[in-house]
Amino acid sequence: MKVQVTKSLAMNRDEAGALVFTKGKLLGVIIRIRDGKEITVGRDAVKSDVVVAEKTISRLHCKVIYHRDLHSYSVFDYSKNGVFLRDGSKLPFKQEVEIASGEELWLGSSDNVIRLG
Numbered sequence: 001m002k003v004q005v006t007k008s009l010a011m012n013r014d015e016a017g018a019l020v021f022t023k024g025k026l027l028g029v030i031i032r033i034r035d036g037k038e039i040t041v042g043r044d045a046v047k048s049d050v051v052v053a054e055k056t057i058s059r060l061h062c063k064v065i066y067h068r069d070l071h072s073y074s075v076f077d078y079s080k081n082g083v084f085l086r087d088g089s090k091l092p093f094k095q096e097v098e099i100a101s102g103e104e105l106w107l108g109s110s111d112n113v114i115r116l117g
Contacts, residue, residue: 017066017073017101017116019050024112026052035068041107041114042078056081056108064116071101073116081108 017033019041031050033039042048044059052061058079065074075098077083077091084090084106091097099105105114 015068017068019064020115020117022104022113022115023110024052024107025054026050026112033064033066035066038063038065040064052107052112054108054112057112058108061107062105067098070098073099073101075099075105075116079108083107084110 015035017035019031019033019039021027021029029050031039039050040048040060040063041050041052041057042059042061043051043053043057045051047060058081061077061079062083063076063078067073074096075083075091076096077093082090085099086104086106099116101116103116105116106112107114
């Protein structure tokens, strides 16, 4: 079954935020995030809310928190292989970085892409 991510889903501005997987094993998966709630992403189902079974993904790769009033997300990189912005810049390890809604994150490599939306 092929899932298509539409622009309206990928650019969601609803009261809930979203992680939209636009490339990789979870292509088309949309995870809703309520204001102030955190979602963890990684390879280990015990440590992560969202599991991505890829060798470039760490057991606990990153944590994402949605901020409705700011239309932004706090992202923490806990990984060995990194979390990158679209321009290729790497997020600092274990430090909070505020990222605007609509931005893309690469998890470990450009093979796993999430849009914050």
